[in-house]
Amino acid sequence: MTSDFVRFGVVGGGAWGTALAQLLAADGAPVRLWAREEEVVLAINTQHRNPLFLPDAPLAPSLTASSDLADLAGLDALLVVVPVPYLRAVLEGLPSDNSPLIFCSKGMEAESFAFPVDIARDAFPARPRAVLSGPTFAHEVAAGLPTAITLAADDLALAEALARALARPHFRPYASTDVIGAEIGGAVKNILAIACGIVDGARLGLNARAALISRGFAEMTRFGLARGAQAETLAGLAGLGDLVLTCTSSNSRNFALGQGLGRGQSAAELMADRRTVAEGAFSAPVVAAAARAEGIDMPITDAVAHLVAGDASVADAVQALLSRPLRREGA
Ligand SMILES: NC(=O)C1=CN([C@@H]2O[C@H](COP(=O)(O)OP(=O)(O)OC[C@H]3O[C@@H](n4cnc5c(N)ncnc54)[C@H](OP(=O)(O)O)[C@@H]3O)[C@@H](O)[C@H]2O)C=CC1
Numbered sequence: 446m447t448s449d450f451v452r453f454g455v456v457g458g459g460a461w462g463t464a465l466a467q468l469l470a471a472d473g474a475p476v477r478l479w480a481r482e483e484e485v486v487l488a489i490n491t492q493h494r495n496p497l498f499l500p501d502a503p504l505a506p507s508l509t510a511s512s513d514l515a516d517l518a519g520l521d522a523l524l525v526v527v528p529v530p531y532l533r534a535v536l537e538g539l540p541s542d543n544s545p546l547i548f549c550s551k552g553m554e555a556e557s558f559a560f561p562v563d564i565a566r567d568a569f570p571a572r573p574r575a576v577l578s579g580p581t582f583a584h585e586v587a588a589g590l591p592t593a594i595t596l597a598a599d600d601l602a603l604a605e606a607l608a609r610a611l612a613r614p615h616f617r618p619y620a621s622t623d624v625i626g627a628e629i630g631g632a633v634k635n636i637l638a639i640a641c642g643i644v645d646g647a648r649l650g651l652n653a654r655a656a657l658i659s660r661g662f663a664e665m666t667r668f669g670l671a672r673g674a675q676a677e678t679l680a681g682l683a684g685l686g687d688l689v690l691t692c693t694s695s696n697s698r699n700f701a702l703g704q705g706l707g708r709g710q711s712a713a714e715l716m717a718d719r720r721t722v723a724e725g726a727f728s729a730p731v732v733a734a735a736a737r738a739e740g741i742d743m744p745i746t747d748a749v750a751h752l753v754a755g756d757a758s759v760a761d762a763v764q765a766l767l768s769r770p771l772r773r774e775g776a
């Protein structure tokens with residue numbers, strides 16, 4: 446069956462944007478990637494590598510890069526992989542086509558409390574929008590290891606068509622219409638990965654980690670259901686699947702950030718000079734504030750927000766979580 450989506454562009458030259466571009470270019474298909482930094486553009490075009498963000502992956506020659514957003518005009522679909530704090534500004538520079546935008550970043554914008562699809566609605570009200578989210582370490586996707594992911598769009602036919610166009614023998618997108626569920630799963634799991642990293646760094650044990658994963662999932666579910674997400678999405682690849690991946694591996698930048706916090710380093714120290722993002726550090730105060738405003742109980746998210754801000758110690762945060770009133774599990 447022929448696809449309407451053949452010529453893809455990727456907005457963002459970090460690890461995930463580069464891995465997705467490589468996934469699509471590996472069979473020789475032309476893929477255009479926009480990166481902000483000339484150093485990344487030059488390395489991709491001349492060495493077929495991205496030494497800054499995905500150093501170990503050889504890239505296909507059919508993947509070409511540019512630092513000019515105008516070079517993404519006229520393509521069939523764009524994967525948008527810019528960390529959420531920078532997303533609005535980048536979207537403003539995109540050529541105004543009608544091709545679908547597929548959002549692959551996992552976070553919530555400060556002040557607006559908007560997820561990527563809402564941010565795009567402001568910039569491109571009529572453009573079709575989708576979300577791609579799940580347990581997907583970039584280096585594994587670039588290496589062709591088996592991966593499954595959720596692809597959500599309001600319009601099921603669009604979600605299915607995009608899923609078919611992005612599928613590869615080792616990469617299986619599952620179509621969904623639960624856009625908000627996919628976005629909330631990805632944003633909240635990043636925060637919970639920081640919490641699990643803290644538990645690991647502070648040597649609080651594996652029981653504590655398992656408790657955090659399941660009570661964290663309860664928080665994700667409360668927040669998600671309150672905002673209209675479906676329980677199956679949160680229990681699927683974009684929620685629980687990604688939560689398990691990033692709460693159990695120091696390959697996760699969020700988990701690794703938490704490990705440093707758990708060992709007693711400050712967030713400012715851990716984030717100084719780093720080029721890679723741990724989106725959970727941006728999202729924790731935002732999701733915590735949104736939950737507070739909406740009366741949703743999210744104590745783990747709140748604790749991570751305080752630890753990232755540096756206004757609580759790990760010992761204080763653990764004590765606060767353990768001294769909460771006992772309650773019925775499903776409540
Ligand atoms: N890495 C992974 O395995 C996965 C990541 N994600 C999500 O994808 C998103 C992107 O992460 P990832 O690709 O890993 O990023 P990286 O940490 O690898 O790289 C950081 C990215 O942020 C960009 N950036 C930094 N400052 C700015 C700015 N002011 N304006 C625009 N862009 C800027 C960098 O571009 P520049 O070089 O121009 O500074 C670079 O592309 C995040 O939301 C993440 O949660 C989702 C699934 C998997």
Ligand SMILES: O=C(CO)COP(=O)(O)O
Nearest residue numbers: 579580581582697698699
């Ligand atoms: O989202 C990811 C894998 O699904 C990557 O997680 P980190 O951003 O924590 O590395």
